[in-house]
Amino acid sequence: MVAEPRSVVESPSLMVPSHVAIIMDGNGRWAQRRHLPRLAGHRAGVRNLHRVTRACADYGVENLTVYAFSTENWGRPEDEVRGLMRIFADAMERETINLHKNGVRLRHVGSMEGVAPHLQEATRRAVELTKGNDRITLNVAFNYGGRAEIVDAVRRIVEDGLDPRSIDERVISRYLYTAAVPDPDLVIRTAGEMRLSNFLLWQSAYAEYYATPVHWPDFGREELDAAIQAYSARRRKYGKL
Numbered sequence: 001m002v003a004e005p006r007s008v009v010e011s012p013s014l015m016v017p018s019h020v021a022i023i024m025d026g027n028g029r030w031a032q033r034r035h036l037p038r039l040a041g042h043r044a045g046v047r048n049l050h051r052v053t054r055a056c057a058d059y060g061v062e063n064l065t066v067y068a069f070s071t072e073n074w075g076r077p078e079d080e081v082r083g084l085m086r087i088f089a090d091a092m093e094r095e096t097i098n099l100h101k102n103g104v105r106l107r108h109v110g111s112m113e114g115v116a117p118h119l120q121e122a123t124r125r126a127v128e129l130t131k132g133n134d135r136i137t138l139n140v141a142f143n144y145g146g147r148a149e150i151v152d153a154v155r156r157i158v159e160d161g162l163d164p165r166s167i168d169e170r171v172i173s174r175y176l177y178t179a180a181v182p183d184p185d186l187v188i189r190t191a192g193e194m195r196l197s198n199f200l201l202w203q204s205a206y207a208e209y210y211a212t213p214v215h216w217p218d219f220g221r222e223e224l225d226a227a228i229q230a231y232s233a234r235r236r237k238y239g240k241l
Contacts, residue, residue, distance in 0.1 A: 014232040017185035019063040020056060021207070023199055024049070026191025026215030039083040044217035046091045053104055055221045057136040059228065063181055064138050065109065067199045071145035074114070085119060088142065092122035096129060103135030109177045110144030111152070139181055146201030149177050178203055186231045190216045206238050 024045055031041030049066060056064045069088070074081060099106060106126045115123075123142070153175035157167065173179065183203045187196070192213040196204065210227045212219065 021184035030215040
């Protein structure tokens with residue numbers, strides 16, 4: 001009999017990252033391979049997010065940050081963007097209750113500029129409902145761009161009139177969208193691409209990077225195990241010897 005692969009949860013000697021960030025790529029290609037519309041892939045991706053969040057919580061991951069919609073994604077075909085907004089709104093209404101029951105705290109990372117008022121309100125309600133949960137924090141990077149985040153941070157620093165001599169890395173970090181979140185330890189990208197795509201540019205300076213050819217809707221517990229095992233095998237030097 002072939003033994004079942006051992007889960008990271010059952011391997012206490014492995015080092016589990018405190019903060020995992022995921023670029024959830026490949027929803028459209030997943031759908032096209034099944035001769036489905038691209039939006040069907042995005043719906044499958046939303047369903048998978050709930051599963052992966054639970055898996056991360058089981059492993060003891062404290063923060064999970066996911067790249068849901070970038071500032072560049074507004075440039076996609078108009079019908080796809082409208083469909084994505086509907087999917088996000090539906091997910092906020094349906095999935096928030098399930099996440100809340102599972103002790104997940106939701107946070108929005110990004111800008112609300114240009115986002116429809118009803119989706120802004122749904123996001124605020126989800127954040128408010130789950131703010132007391134502490135099993136895992138799910139940071140949803142929606143209408144997010146790493147460069148835009150840094151530009152916004154600089155603008156607010158200038159507006160607050162800080163002495164230039166007082167500005168250091170810690171000050172800038174406090175002005176980012178992720179001010180209350182520690183930097184990611186592990187950045188995972190699905191669907192085989194090898195780039196950050198403007199995701200957590202400042203925060204990922206010394207994160208470990210892991211890429212998998214698996215499309216996001218198929219990224220499950222075994223794939224997460226593999227990513228965490230790869231992370232655990234690395235020696236983080238932070239530019240030192």
